[in-house]
Amino acid sequence: MASRTTHDQQAEPWAASQLAMLERMLLIRHAETRLARTAKETGLPGGVHLSIGQEASAVGICSQLETDDWMTSTHRGHGHFLAKGGDVDTMFAEIWGKRTGICRGMGGSMHVADFSKGIIGANGIVGGGLAIATGAALAAQLDRRGRAAVCFFGDGAANQGVFMESMNVSSIWKLPTIFVCENNGLSEFTVSSTVTAGKLADRARAFGMPVEVVDGNDVRAVASVARAAVERCRRGEGPSYIEAVTYRIHGHLEAEDLILAGGSYRTPEEIDIWRKADRDPISRFRDLLAAEGLCDPETFAAMDDAALEQVEAAVAFAEGSEAADPDLARQLMFVGGEG
Amino acid sequence: MASRTTHDQQAEPWAASQLAMLERMLLIRHAETRLARTAKETGLPGGVHLSIGQEASAVGICSQLETDDWMTSTHRGHGHFLAKGGDVDTMFAEIWGKRTGICRGMGGSMHVADFSKGIIGANGIVGGGLAIATGAALAAQLDRRGRAAVCFFGDGAANQGVFMESMNVSSIWKLPTIFVCENNGLSEFTVSSTVTAGKLADRARAFGMPVEVVDGNDVRAVASVARAAVERCRRGEGPSYIEAVTYRIHGHLEAEDLILAGGSYRTPEEIDIWRKADRDPISRFRDLLAAEGLCDPETFAAMDDAALEQVEAAVAFAEGSEAADPDLARQLMFVGGEG
């Protein structure tokens, strides 16, 4: 996580790392809350899938990664992007469809990518990142520099065959792939348990890789299993599977109510349970750090304000930027690469 | 297996069923041995993949099926076709490319199918039958007549994601699918263990279905696990996984030497081990039946001769038949089905 370095100056590296995680979760939460508001109020060019409630998984995993480790993400990718060190300004500009966007407005929410940070990208295809991460892991193995390739995917994606294929290849070649299943119990508007046989973790076990099922709303727990998996990668010991059990608070996408037209796939009560302070990954971690004396209410408020400010600055940046270059797509496809 | 009915007149149904299995294995062996010879001597229109050495798996499984149970097969499908009650005359005519062929010459060796016998067909796509069998199992479930859908596939095919997907769907819907992995240790010219992580059976276990790994050259053992799986299907209890450990004696396809051009992926010694009388599924079963007093040498010789005769009659039938209708493909695609 790139923000770790901003805390290098602090006396206590562990405390700094904890605050950095909290900071990054706040940034993700505020960024996505703002996206929800904008989607509702003025609209955004395309749809957005928010990961509100799932921040601990993105941040816990990425806290153990270096900038040059690889990462692939999903349609629900803003959190992964920011956790891996992506920049909120250029992410917003991308979602707003501007030429200052990280993908120059060509990709949008579902395709945010930043290769300079190892972010291969979000993906509009459920399961689309699995084999790509495995390919990046192959590159990492050939590079012999101890890099890892993390693949985020959902419990819905775990029913795509490419999940098993990629685990198989990663295992036989001992690739440094880390399979991170964010199990939020939902696949779009379907309750995953109705379409999923057995335990997902057993699928990974069948390929002989170490498996950890972890409370995905406990950022420290996630970071700890991630550390072990990353170390395996660094030592060339092969892939790991991590399942972060979590929940998405918002709809599948922000236009959900319109699509459902009165139908529903979960109850408000269910959502409320996960909204509680002792379940929410941020308030939970905040309270823990407070109890440990690492983050008093003033420090937290200051961090919260800073995140909010950063997000508002990003909105201003996006709104103030020029629209995408309408000729860029053509240029990208027909110029360059001929070698 | 259709031939079971030919023994209805016998006093001892169990003994009859045993002889029927032996008979069917002999038919397959002679049919494929003849195909090998013809491929070498005069050539066949297309390539053939032979299952010599694997007859017990095809026959053991299909001995427990009724004509209206469904079955999908592989590129190595002659044995499955004959075991499920397919007719050797029309199969040969098909491979010879004749209009009397079971697919009127349109499909050839890799696509032999006979819907009147529940044989959905061989398949040129590795893993291609898995989802099709699952769909047939869905139909069987809706029919409520207790039918099963058997899917044969190889250990190489087990690395296709569609294998896991199909097991997942079969499990959640409790479909009467029977996944039969013929594990011969080889995927084309690759030793499967070099490209396969973990145990295949564990993949099936992860989906919560009963698993049996069985000596695939012991026809009685195969029949016995098949019986249990079929009964589960009949009772609506859902899918099963059976792994028949076996070996293919011939090359991946009959033109193998030409393709390999001196290269090799196994030793002659390895092949010899599986050729031995105590490993070969036919001689082994013959000796067992002899020891049990169910098949004396004369009976066996008579059966053997009968199979050989049947095969030669099939060759004559194929050779004597008219070439395929050259206009049929066009007719099939452009006429009919408009409904």
Place this chain on the structure above:
Amino acid sequence: MTRKRYTQAINEALHEEMARDPKTILFGEDVALAVFGDTRGLLAAFGPERVRNTPICEATIAGMAVGAAAAGYRVIVHMLFSNFIYTGFDAIANQMAKLRLMTGGQIDLPITVLAVYGGGASQAAQHSDSNHPVLMNLGGVDVLVPATPADAKGMLKTAIRNNRPSFFLQASGLGAINGDVPDGEHLQPLGRAAVVREGRHVSLISVGSMIRATQNAAKQLEKNGIDAEILDVRSLIPLDEDAIVASVVRTGRAVVVDEARDSCSAASQIAAVIADKGFSALRAPVKRVTVDNMSMPYAPNAEAAVFPNADDIVRAASSICQPESVQA
């Protein structure tokens, strides 16, 4: 006739055909809650045996359609966005399109695949493909792109009821349009193009989603003294070559409008048909208005720059209708 939205017309067709034949089943991801509204109410009406939410596994969904159809059912499958057709493509291209031929005609495959296609809504590259050309080349599946609610209903009912595998592709831009739909049983034969507007100077041949841009273009052209005929092809496989050629014989000029990428597009196929069978009537080059060889960019202005619009059609038509030649 009742005025209905396109999506409603589809929904009605699904309800009617499932009621008509109890061996008709429907499955796909999230069909119970009807992501696009088209499968709404089916679960309640026909129960969880015949209407099933699948896991996310397009390869198996498509393969199961083949298996269930081969085993005697009439299968409707929803693939959501047409980009996800690629994810299930093996079962489509290698099995669905070929099984009838390979088995010597032992079976029919009454399968109807639903998917929403096309751009225009900033859904970006992976949710905006117009991939009817890829399906048109498979050689064993019908490809339908109705442009009106009436055709949507009539053609979908025909496709479900016949015994051929077909892809029923709904343009994402057309889902909300309204139109008159015949009440009760309405079966539209496939492979028939429709003359939507008669004209003397040029044939604008529209594929699926492009109908509105084409109609707008015709209005603009009229102001410039060019009287355009509009042909809505409706069905791509089978393709109504006779109607296409007949239109060109009437006008002598053709512009083919297709949201697909140009290379091997439906537009190119239609242009090729005209260059062969309509050649003697042709008085000018056959123009294509299509998308360049690329996927849809996300930003609205960048997408608009790539997306075929009425101006593009007017420009193409004008380039082959010189005032003097039009008067001739």
Place this chain on the structure above:
Amino acid sequence: MTRKRYTQAINEALHEEMARDPKTILFGEDVALAVFGDTRGLLAAFGPERVRNTPICEATIAGMAVGAAAAGYRVIVHMLFSNFIYTGFDAIANQMAKLRLMTGGQIDLPITVLAVYGGGASQAAQHSDSNHPVLMNLGGVDVLVPATPADAKGMLKTAIRNNRPSFFLQASGLGAINGDVPDGEHLQPLGRAAVVREGRHVSLISVGSMIRATQNAAKQLEKNGIDAEILDVRSLIPLDEDAIVASVVRTGRAVVVDEARDSCSAASQIAAVIADKGFSALRAPVKRVTVDNMSMPYAPNAEAAVFPNADDIVRAASSICQPESVQA
């Protein structure tokens, strides 16, 4: 110049390019033992890190190619038969073809996919597809169909060395043909068609596998007093439209010959280009010799009935070259 088999030329290109750039890697099913002979010796020469047999899992093979290329490697992938491209199609159509665009050009994807395509050897429907049209429509991958050993070597080397994803499709019928191949470094620029035979009366435009049938047809036509020009397109994306139009300008007539199914074929694309850009030179309908809308049947006689041959080409060319008009 040395005389070599087509497959040998590919093998040589692979050896040279892997030797040239240590970041070039190759994987696929059975590449160690070289099912088609084209990857022979690579494992021994470059070791098991860079040359890998994969499990049978085309979806992941294609996806890994994207990931490894995005992460800095030059990737060569063997998909065996072009029918198996469908099995890995999601990663090809949704990822490989789109990633450069979607990321705003952050990365190049130096990927070369090898596959053998086409019928003629009774391999039946699932091993005989000519699916270059499907790839041509994806809008983000190059599609190469060299017809001679020299072009196979020169174009493959260029494709591997450039930074665009490309499909290098080898016609199964051409694998054993011989031809002169320049010794040493031979890089053939892409997107250039070749005039294989000059002629005055009609342009026979051949796609990939069809070159021999086209050459035989030209000989027969010559006997009938028709002097045919032959253009071998060599590369379909990018397509040498200039050379195609130039040829038609010279002859005034065109027959496009393509082993693909007709609907949305390369032949149709080329015919469409001619009907637009070459219209003013056209003196007769543009003919296509292709496969009907179906897969290859197995039986040799049935396959031959479907497969385009020299007689079909002669017939098509003759139909547009009436003796009197040819003399004109």
